[in-house]
Amino acid sequence: MQKELEHLRERAKEELKTLTEQADLEKIKIKYLGRKGELAEMMKKFKELAQAERPKIGALLNEVKIDIEKAFHEITKSFKSATVSSANFDVTLPGIKPERGNIHPVLQVQRELEDLFRSMGFKVLDGPEVESEFYNFEALNIPSWHPARESQDTFYVKGGASDNRLLLRTHTSPMQVRALQQYGVPLRAVVPGRVFRYEATDASHEHTFWQMEGLVVDKDISVSHLIATMKELLQGIFYREVEVRLRPGYFPFVEPGFELDIKCFICGGTGCSVCKQRGWVELLPCGLVHPKVLEAGGVDPKEYSGFAFGLGLSRLVMMRYKIDDIRLLLGGDLRFLKQF
Amino acid sequence: MKVSFDILKKFVTPPREFSGRELADALTMSTVEVDDYTDQAKSLAGAVVGLVIKVSPHPKADKLKLATVDIGKKEIEVVCGGVNLHEGMKVAFATIGTRVRWHGQGDWVTLAKATIRGVESCGMACAAEELELQDDKAVEGGIMDLTYLEVPPGTPLAHALGLNDIILDIDNKSITHRPDLWGHFGLARELSAMWQVPLYEPKAPRIKPEIDVPLMVSVKKPVHVGRYLAVSVGHLKVAPSPKWLQSALLSLGMRPINNIVDVTNYVMLELGQPLHAFDLDKLVSPEIVIRQAKKGEKFTTLDGVERELDESMLMIADKKHAQAIAGVMGGQTSEVSNSTKTIALESATFEAVNIRTTAAKLGLRTEASARFEKALDPNLAELALRRAIELFKEICPGAKVLSPLVDVYNNPRSAQPIELPLSWLFARLGVELPQEEVKNILERLGFKVERTVKTDGGTPYRAAEGGSGTGEDDEKFLVTPPSWRATRDITIPEDLVEEVARIYGYGKIPLALPKFPIEPSERDLAQDLRWKIRDILIGADFIETLSYSFISEKLITDLADEVYEAADINTSSLVELLNPVDKIQKYLRPALLPNVLEQFVKNILLLPHDNLKVFEIGRVFFGAEGDWSSGGKNTSSFLPSQPYHLVLCQRLAVGDVVNSFRLLKGTVEQILTILGINFVFESFGSNMAKVVVDGKHIGGIGIINMQRSSLDLAISFAEINLDLLPQLSTPSIYSGLKPNDFQIRDLSIVVSNNVRWIDIESGLKKISPLIESIELFDVYSTKGSLAFHITFRSPARTLKSEEVEEIVKQAVNLLQNKFGATVRS
Incomplete structure (x- = not known):
């Protein structure tokens, strides 16, 4: 039996060596390794052997089986690679990219922020672009004499009432009051969108740009909550530890009002041309919601307080992608749009 | 607004030394935003007074000279081109390392050793502008002549010129709510609170008449006048101001004029209270009348411009003529001139909103109006008047107060706790x-x-x-x-x-995150749908663009009415801007297509060999009332309708127009199918179709032919109203697996060009319910040749070949008899 086994091993190897057609491989495999193949036959014989012979023959049987399987494995591999390389194939040929469009950079950043805020339980709201004086100014505690109301800052639209003219919203803040009216308190919401300022355009000024308003109203919201939340959010936006500072800033719809600065990423606070030697970059205005705004939203300022902030979405986009001319955002040039 | 640290220091003593940046930071963090600052000594570091001890010609250049300059510790040889260079002259000398700006232009550079035409030069004798200094006696092509300075060579230039100040530039927008911060004294008060150091209040003496000549003031419009103080001052001699006053004004960005005007300006900068001096001899009588302007009244202001007034404006007048627009600007008649000897000096507070409105109506914002419109403290008016009198007496030694102080103070209000x-x-x-x-x-x-x-x-x-x-x-x-x-x-x-x-x-303040309940935020179906559409479109190789909301009438009418009708766009009630930036672009877009098409054509001309596919999602506007309330008193009024639209534009660089159109149509089909919306296309016009869902017309598709730069452009487009979609969208429902048991037959036919595919398809489908679908896979439109697969399937059983062949036979008959087609196989 020992000789039979060794002979079997030799025959199988020999047959595989002379093999040329891949189709024959399977036949040979069945012949030797199949359920009724030669090795299986040997197995049967083995079971009939006397106890004394078994250990030695058993070991050999195992060894032959492994050897034949190995030989098959080798030859199978060589067949597989041979099918590809037979076509004189050059792996250095360039890849063919599937065609795919892209989302506008402003919307890409907007979506990222929407996801971030949703993950923190904020509603994402959408407001009208043609607004009324009431929501854009009056409800936000911007009285009629305020400079923001002058036509040099605001696009006015024909129609509306003489005491409540129509305009293009100058910020996303009108949704603060609309949201409070619609959803009540407690409220966490952001409002991304297109806003308009009466302004001549150049590389850094646009009459049309994007903002994202944020509003949190609940019981006992404090300055401390505002700073802590802003810090968390900015870390979510910039994917890094952000050092922030608050300083006084005047916006009629918040009291107290702040400008929030972040420590300059470029110089780390020592001063460079990006931060105009200040070490800090002005990023967003924010503050505690003015009691008059809460009242306009139908919320009792004695019971509730809140904070609001305004992210300059267009500016964030320009910072992120190092875009040096704001007009590119609305220019529609495909050489620009294809880069994102 | 510019602020001088030196003047601040008259009211407050800093607890330690402050650099420009530290001072700017301190104010920025607690009070106002400091835009910029100039640290004069620091920016002049390295510059000294030099004494020219020897001048000799440059061996290789006619226009250059060699100068030996004594800078105290040593003598330095430099090359100099100054035309006024001479021995014994004192010059502004920049040593190596000084910051200079060549000829006062371009960027600042740090001065290094240089070899000029073969001669080494270790420094530079500067012209004023090269160090950003003022020089009244500047000579064309010359350098700064400092011979008048009685200081030894080597004295630091900043010190010699008395330029040790820090000038802060404050962002006026950050003090719009603070009437008290429009002068140095107010800012000093903030610093004293911040630094916890005493504030030295200005203590000008009370005003006592020295000669009793009455000055009358009558206020006809008390509601617009908070407080009006006036006094007459005589025996004045108009002359240039002393040097300290001139340079204080200059460093704060104001031009010195004469001692009278300069004092009023200086007091305004120091205390924040605007003052006005009238030449009393030019008034018809010593009586000041404060009245409202007459409608259409004409008045020529100091700047020589004649302005038309209305009744809302407040005037300062004498018995006959207007002399100033209150709080905004004086007039030419009573302007202080070289011959002025007697003045009436006004210090007042006016109703802030009235001043703001007047300045805005006239388009005339002045230093005075900027302050009055913030609602000034009536107490400050008196202090400022006293301070001005004090300065007049100091600067014009003979000056005398002629009248008693007139003080009209209408209902003084005390602050409410x-x-x-x-x-x-x-x-x-x-x-x-x-x-x-x-x-x-x-x-x-x-x-x-x-x-x-x-x-x-x-x-x-x-x-x-x-x-x-x-x-x-x-x-x-x-x-x-x-x-x-x-x-x-x-x-x-x-x-x-x-x-x-x-x-x-x-x-x-310690940081603490607010505590919120864990709850998922509500989703907005319309927003989700817009994101979904973006994802589908980028998968279909479309690039998202954004275009302006403004549009010109021409761009709207450039497109045929048919296009708008196909897409159900209302162009008859455009929303119009009252004050467009560009007068032509005065409408808000009623559709996305015109602006995007305009961008698109530019792109074709730039990239003529590319397949171009773009889309935009954005709001369009039309006059009808929409869903948003306008708020305010009238709760039943609504904002104009402003639905979201989607526009697609496509052009393929190769292949025919039909293919391009079919690809675009397929994209629209794909979007609607993924959103679970059942739609039909209804042919419209020559090459357009309406998209209809549940009987609602939601948009249109088609081809637009344009000619640009001698190119014939055929652009496929679609525009769809997305606001109608969320309620029409149904989620997909699993319908079970179909048995993989169907038969396909291919037919190829040639048919006349005026037979429409939709008729062929629906005709064939009517033959048998066993026809599951018909898929067109090849079109040669020029020859009218079409090829398509017909799929046969029965939900209940396996089909026999014979019954399929029978249906095919009927189909061939139909094609030949009804559509006059030649069936090729």
Whole structure:
């Protein structure tokens, strides 16, 4: 039996060596390794052997089986690679990219922020672009004499009432009051969108740009909550530890009002041309919601307080992608749009 | 607004040395935004007074000279081109390392050793502009002549010129709410509160008439005049101001004019109160009348411009003629001139909104109006007048006060105290401070603080939860703002939160995240749908663009009415801007297509060999009332309709128009199918179709032919109203697996071009319910040749070949007989 086994091993190897057609491989495999193949036959014989012979023959049987399987494995591999390389194939040929469009950079950043805020339980709201004086100014505690109301800052639209003219919203803040009216308190919401300022355009000024308003109203919201939340959010936006500072800033719809600065990423606070030697970059205005705004939203300022902030979405986009001319955002040039 | 540290230091002593940046930071963090600062000594570091001891010609250049300059410790040889260079001259000498700007232009550079035409030069004798200095006696092509300075060579230039100041540039926008910060004194008060150092109040003497000549003031429009003070001053001699006054004005960005005008301007910059001097001899009588302007009244202001007024404006006049637009600008008649000897000096407060409105109507914003419109402190008006008289006496030694002080003060108001519950304050801040600290901060800012006991049934504001306990919940301060903050600025307890927090320091407030319940945020189906469409489109190789909301009438009418009709776009009630930036672009877009098409054509000309596919999602506008309320008193009025639209534009660089159109149509089909919307296309016009869902017309598709730069452009487009889609969209439902048991037959036919595919398809489908679908796979439109697969399937059983062949036979008959087609296989 020992000789039979060794002979079997030799025959199988020999047959595989002379093999040329891949189709024959399977036949040979069945012949030797199949359920009724030669090795299986040997197995049967083995079971009939006397106890004394078994250990030695058993070991050999195992060894032959492994050897034949190995030989098959080798030859199978060589067949597989041979099918590809037979076509004189050059792996250095360039890849063919599937065609795919892209989302506008402003919307890409907007979506990222929407996801971030949703993950923190904020509603994402959408407001009208043609607004009324009431929501854009009056409800936000911007009285009629305020400079923001002058036509040099605001696009006015024909129609509306003489005491409540129509305009293009100058910020996303009108949704603060609309949201409070619609959803009540407690409220966490952001409002991304297109806003308009009466302004001549150049590389850094646009009459049309994007903002994202944020509003949190609940019981006992404090300055401390505002700073802590802003810090968390900015870390979510910039994917890094952000050092922030608050300083006084005047916006009629918040009291107290702040400008929030972040420590300059470029110089780390020592001063460079990006931060105009200040070490800090002005990023967003924010503050505690003015009691008059809460009242306009139908919320009792004695019971509730809140904070609001305004992210300059267009500016964030320009910072992120190092875009040096704001007009590119609305220019529609495909050489620009294809880069994102 | 420019602010000088030297002038601030007259009112407050800094507790230590401050650099420009430190001072700017201190103010920025607690009070106002400092845009920029100039540290004069620092920017002149390295520059010294040099004495030219020898001048000799340059061996290789005619226009250059060699100069030996004594700079105290040593003598230095330099090359110089100054035409006025001479021995014995004192010059502004920049040593190696000084910051200079070549010929006053371009960037600042640090001066290095240079070899000029073969001669080494170790420094530079500068012209004023090369160091950004002023030079009244500058010579064309010359350098700064400092021979008049009585200082030894080597004296630092900043020191020699008295330029050790720090000039801050304050962002005016950051003080629009602060009437008290429009002068140095107000800012010094902030610094004194911040640094906890004493404030030296200006103490100008009371005004006493020296000769009793009456000056009359009659106020005809008291509602617009808070307080009006005037006094006449005589025996004046108009002359240039002394050097200190001139250079103070210059460094604050103001041009010196003459001693009278300069004093009024200086007091305004120092204290924040605008003053006006009238030449009293030019008035018909010594009587000042404050009246409203007449409608259509003409008045020529100091700047020589004749302005037309209306009744809302307030005028300062004599008995006959207008002399000034109150709070805005004086007139030419009574302007102080070289011959002026007697003046009436005005110091007033006017109703702020009225001044703002007048300045806005006239388009005339002045230093004075910028201050008056902030609602100035009436107490300041008196102080400023005294200060001006004090300065007149100092500068014009003979000057005498002629009249008694006239003071018209209409209903002086005393500031109302504000209740400040401490637990409420701490809840807003998010930190609890010692009561003494709160009181101290407010008092340093000039507030009057009284501690009160509980007087009524509870605090007006909710106390902090689990607040300080121990009965302190009832502690309240009664806080009265000082006169300079009481005109408009501080009225509610929230205002006091800011005062305490900014002086305490925002940076010292500990951080704590608010506690929120864990709850998922509501989704907005319309928003989700727009994101979904973006994802589908980028998968279909479309690039998202954004275009302006503004549009010209021409661009709208350039497109055929048919296009708008196909897409159900209303162009008859455009929304119009009252004040467009560009007069032509005065409408809001009624559709996305025209603007995007305009961008698209530019792209084709730039990239003629590319397949171009773009889309935009955005709001369009038309006059009908939409869903948003306008708010305010009239709750039944609504904003114009502003639905979201989607526009697609496509052009393929190769392949025919039909293919391009079919690809675009397929994209629309794909979007609607993925959104679960059942739609049909209804042919419209020559090469367009309406998209109809449930009988609602939601948009259109088609081909637009344009000619640009001698190119014939055929652009496929689609525009769809997305606001109609969310309610039409149904989620997909699993319909079971179909047995993989179907048969396909291919047919190829040639048919006349005026037979439409939709008729062929629906005709064939009617033959048998066993025809599951017909898929067109090849079109040669020029030859009218079409090829398609017909799929046969029965939901119940396996089809026999014979029955399929029978249906095919019927199909061939139909094609031949009804459509006149030639069937090729």
